[in-house]
Amino acid sequence: MNSIIEVNDLVKRYGDFTALNHLNLEVQQGEILGLLGPNGSGKTTAINCILALLRYDHGSIKVFDQAMTPASKDAKRRIGYVMQSVGVIDELNVRENIDYFCSLYVSDAKKRKQMVSEAIEFVGLQDFQKRMPKKLSGGLLRRLNIACGIAHKPELIILDEPTVAVDPQSRNNILEGIKELNRLGATVLYTSHYMEEVEQLCDRITIIDGGKKIAEGTKSELIAQTNSSEKIYAEVGDLSEAQLETLRKLPFVAEAVLNHGELCVSCGKGDNNLSALLAAFEKHKIDFGHIRNQLPTLNDLFLEITGKELRDTHA
Amino acid sequence: MRNYIYYRFKTLLGDKMMLFWTLLFPVALALFFSFTLVKVYSTATAFEAIEVAVPQTLDNQSILKAVLPVLEEEDLILVNSTKDLESAKTQLQDGEISAIIQETDGIVMTVKSSTSDSTILKMIFDQITQKTSMLERIFSQKPELAATDFINEAYTVETYTTQIKDDNMSFSVIYFYSLMAMEILYGIQWGVKSTYYLQAQRSPAALRTNIAPMSRLKLVLIDIGVVFVITAVEVLLLYLFIRYPLNISFGNQVFWVIAASLAALFTAIALGYFISVYLKGEERHKEGLATAITLTFSFSCGMQYPGLKYLVGRYLPWFATINPAYLLTDSYYTLYYGKAISIVEKNIMITLAIGVIAAILAAIRLRGDQYDSL
Ligand SMILES: Nc1ncnc2c1ncn2[C@@H]1O[C@H](COP(=O)(O)OP(=O)(O)OP(=O)(O)O)[C@@H](O)[C@H]1O
Numbered sequence: 083m084n085s086i087i088e089v090n091d092l093v094k095r096y097g098d099f100t101a102l103n104h105l106n107l108e109v110q111q112g113e114i115l116g117l118l119g120p121n122g123s124g125k126t127t128a129i130n131c132i133l134a135l136l137r138y139d140h141g142s143i144k145v146f147d148q149a150m151t152p153a154s155k156d157a158k159r160r161i162g163y164v165m166q167s168v169g170v171i172d173e174l175n176v177r178e179n180i181d182y183f184c185s186l187y188v189s190d191a192k193k194r195k196q197m198v199s200e201a202i203e204f205v206g207l208q209d210f211q212k213r214m215p216k217k218l219s220g221g222l223l224r225r226l227n228i229a230c231g232i233a234h235k236p237e238l239i240i241l242d243e244p245t246v247a248v249d250p251q252s253r254n255n256i257l258e259g260i261k262e263l264n265r266l267g268a269t270v271l272y273t274s275h276y277m278e279e280v281e282q283l284c285d286r287i288t289i290i291d292g293g294k295k296i297a298e299g300t301k302s303e304l305i306a307q308t309n310s311s312e313k314i315y316a317e318v319g320d321l322s323e324a325q326l327e328t329l330r331k332l333p334f335v336a337e338a339v340l341n342h343g344e345l346c347v348s349c350g351k352g353d354n355n356l357s358a359l360l361a362a363f364e365k366h367k368i369d370f371g372h373i374r375n376q377l378p379t380l381n382d383l384f385l386e387i388t389g390k391e392l393r394d395t396h397a
Numbered sequence: 398m399r400n401y402i403y404y405r406f407k408t409l410l411g412d413k414m415m416l417f418w419t420l421l422f423p424v425a426l427a428l429f430f431s432f433t434l435v436k437v438y439s440t441a442t443a444f445e446a447i448e449v450a451v452p453q454t455l456d457n458q459s460i461l462k463a464v465l466p467v468l469e470e471e472d473l474i475l476v477n478s479t480k481d482l483e484s485a486k487t488q489l490q491d492g493e494i495s496a497i498i499q500e501t502d503g504i505v506m507t508v509k510s511s512t513s514d515s516t517i518l519k520m521i522f523d524q525i526t527q528k529t530s531m532l533e534r535i536f537s538q539k540p541e542l543a544a545t546d547f548i549n550e551a552y553t554v555e556t557y558t559t560q561i562k563d564d565n566m567s568f569s570v571i572y573f574y575s576l577m578a579m580e581i582l583y584g585i586q587w588g589v590k591s592t593y594y595l596q597a598q599r600s601p602a603a604l605r606t607n608i609a610p611m612s613r614l615k616l617v618l619i620d621i622g623v624v625f626v627i628t629a630v631e632v633l634l635l636y637l638f639i640r641y642p643l644n645i646s647f648g649n650q651v652f653w654v655i656a657a658s659l660a661a662l663f664t665a666i667a668l669g670y671f672i673s674v675y676l677k678g679e680e681r682h683k684e685g686l687a688t689a690i691t692l693t694f695s696f697s698c699g700m701q702y703p704g705l706k707y708l709v710g711r712y713l714p715w716f717a718t719i720n721p722a723y724l725l726t727d728s729y730y731t732l733y734y735g736k737a738i739s740i741v742e743k744n745i746m747i748t749l750a751i752g753v754i755a756a757i758l759a760a761i762r763l764r765g766d767q768y769d770s771l
C-alpha cells in the first residue's frame with residue numbers, strides 16, 4: 083500500500099524541551115489514521131512539522147512520496163488542514179472566509195464558487211453564510227473552521243482535534259462528514275485525545291505519549307495487546323466471602339471483588355466469559371440483578387504502557 | 398489573485414476602530430486645531446496699538462525719542478499725553494494703559510501684570526536695546542556709517558510686525574504639518590496589522606495562509622501594496638481637508654510635498670513590518686509599541702508643543718535625523734518658506750534610507766519560511 087505521509091525518526095525540541103522524541107508515523111493511502119495521545123503529547127507539533135511550518139532537529143518527512151519542504155507547492159495544494167485553534171478572519175463573513183482560503187488554492191472563480199457552496203453545505207452552514215465569525219456560536223465556528231480547511235477538496239485531510247467544544251450532535255455530524263470525505267477518496271489523519279472518537283472513526287490508530295509512538299494498529303490489534311480483558315459487572319446484593327472465593331477459583335476469572343453490592347469480575351483472555359459466569363451463578367445459586375460487561379479499551383492499553391490514564395472524558 | 402487582493406482590502410478596512418483612529422481622529426484634530434488656532438491668528442492680525450505712557454521729557458539723544466514716533470506710525474503703540482509719573486501709575490492701575498515706558502540708562506518698562514500686550518512690548522524694546530548697543534559699538538569703530546541710511550534701516554519697525562504675524566502663522570502650520578506626519582506614521586500601525594494574517598505564529602488564520610501553496614514573498618508584496626494604497630488615500634484625504642476647507646498652505650511646490658509624504662509613508666510602513674517581525678510577544682504589545690513610536694515621533698516634531706521641534710533639533714540632532722516625522726515636517730516647513738529644495742532632497746534621502754534598512758531587515762526575517770516555534 084502507498085504511504086501518503088511518512089515520518090521517520092522525527093525529533094523536535096523547543097529550547098531544552100523535547101516535544102517529539104524519535105517519532106515514527108505512517109499514513110497510508112485511503113485510510114483514516116487516528117493519532118491518539120494525551121494533552122501535550124506532541125500531536126500538534128508533529129502536524130506542524132509535517133506541514134513544513136516548524137523546523138525540526140532530526141529526522142525526515144515525506145508527503146506524497148516527496149520530501150516535504152516549505153517550497154513543496156504541489157504537495158501543499160493537495161493537503162487540507164483543520165486546525166485545533168479556529169483560524170478564520172474576523173473581518174470576513176462565513177462565505178467570504180471560505181472563499182478567501184479557497185482562493186489560495188483555486189484561482190478559477192467559477193470552480194471556486196461551486197467548491198465554496200459545497201463546503202458550506204457539507205458543514206451545514208447554509209443559513210449562516212452572511213454571519214461574521216464573532217457572531218457564531220462555538221460549535222458553528224468549529225464547522226466554519228472545518229469548511230475553510232477542506233473547501234479546496236484536498237486528497238489528504240489533516241484534522242487536529244476538530245471536535246473540541248462541539249456538542250454531541252454536531253460532533254456526530256462532523257465525524258460522519260469525515261467518513262464521507264474518506265469514502266469519496268480522501269486520506270485522513272485525525273488527531274484527538276478522545277479515545278471513543280478515534281475508536282469510532284479510524285481504520286488504524288497510532289498512540290503517542292511524550293513525543294514517542296507507544297503503540298500502533300487497528301483497534302482490535304491494539305486491544306489484543308492488552309493483558310487485561312473483559313470485565314463483567316453484576317448486581318448481586320450480598321455475597322459471602324466463601325462464595326467470592328469459589329468465583330475466584332473459576333478458571334476464566336482473574337479477579338473478583340465486591341463493591342457496594344456490585345460484583346466486578348475481571349476475566350482472563352478468551353471468549354464466552356459472560357455465559358461461563360452466568361452458568362457459575364446458576365450452579366452456586368447466586369442471585370443477580372442488572373448485569374453488564376465491558377471489553378478492554380485503549381485506555382487500558384495506555385494505562386498498562388505508560389502507567390497513567392489517557393484522559394478521555396468528553397467535557 | 399484579484400480575489401485575494403479584494404479580500405485583503407476588505408479585511409484591513411474591516412477594522413472600524415483602526416479607520417476611526419487613523420482617519421476620523423486626525424480630521425477631528427485638524428478641525429479642533431483650526432478652531433483654536435485661527436482664533437489666535439485673527440487676534441494677531443487685528444492688532445490694536447498698545448496704549449502706553451511716557452511720563453518724562455525726552456531729549457534729543459534719547460533712544461525713545463527716535464523710536465517712539467516710528468512705533469506709533471506703525472500702529473504698534475499709542476503714546477498718551479500724560480507727562481506726570483503719578484497719574485501714569487494710576488492709569489496703569491486702572492487698566493487705561495498697558496505700560497509705562499521710561500528711559501534712564503536704558504529703557505525701563507513697568508507693567509501691571511504679564512499680558513500678551515506686555516510680552517509684545519517687551520519683545521520690541523528688548524530688540525531696540527540690543528540693536529542700540531550693537532549700533533553704538535559699530536559707530537564707535539566706524540563713525541562714518543552714522544551719516545548713512547544705516548541707522549534708519551536698523552530701526553525699521555516692519556520687522557517686528559511681520560515677525561509677530563509670522564510667528565503666529567508658523568505656530569499654526571506646524572500643528573497641521575505634524576498632524577500630517579502623525580497620519581503618515583500611522584503607516585506603522587497598518588504595517589503591524591497587515592502582518593497579523595501573514596505570520597504563522599501571530600494568528601491561526603495566518604498559519605492557515607502559510608500552509609497554502611503560495612509564496613510568502615508574493616503575499617507580503619501584495620500586502621505592502623494594499624497597505625500603501627489604503628494609507629496613501631487616508632493621507633490624501635487629510636491633506637485635502639487641511640489644504641482646502643482649512644486653507645493651510647503647503648507652499649507652491651506640490652511635487653515635493655507629495656514626494657516627501659510618500660517617502661515618509663514608505664518608511665512608516667517598513668517600520669511597521671520591522672516591528673511586527675522582530676518584536677516577540679503578544680499582539681497588544683506590538684500595537685502598543687507602534688502607537689508609542691507614532692506618538693513619540695509626532696510629539697517630538699511639534700504636535701503638542703511647537704517649541705519642542707526646535708529643542709529637539711538643537712539638543713537631540715541625532716534623534717531628529719532618524720525621526721521620519723521630524724524630517725517630514727522639516728521638509729514641509731522648508732517648502733512653505735520656499736527655501737532650498739536641497740534640504741527637502743536630503744530629508745527624503747535620509748527617510749528612504751531608514752525605510753529601506755527597515756524593509757530589508759524585515760524581509761530577511763519574513764522570508765524564512767519555517768518557524769522554530771509557533
Ligand atoms: N512554542 C512552544 N514552545 C515551547 N514548548 C511548546 C511550544 N509548543 C508546544 N510546546 C510543548 O510541546 C509539547 C507538545 O505540544 P503539542 O501542542 O504538540 O501537544 P498536543 O499533543 O497537540 O496537545 P493538545 O492535546 O493539548 O493539543 C507540550 O508539552 C507543549 O507544552
Ligand SMILES: [Mg+2]
Pocket residue numbers: 125126127166242
Ligand atoms: Mg494539539
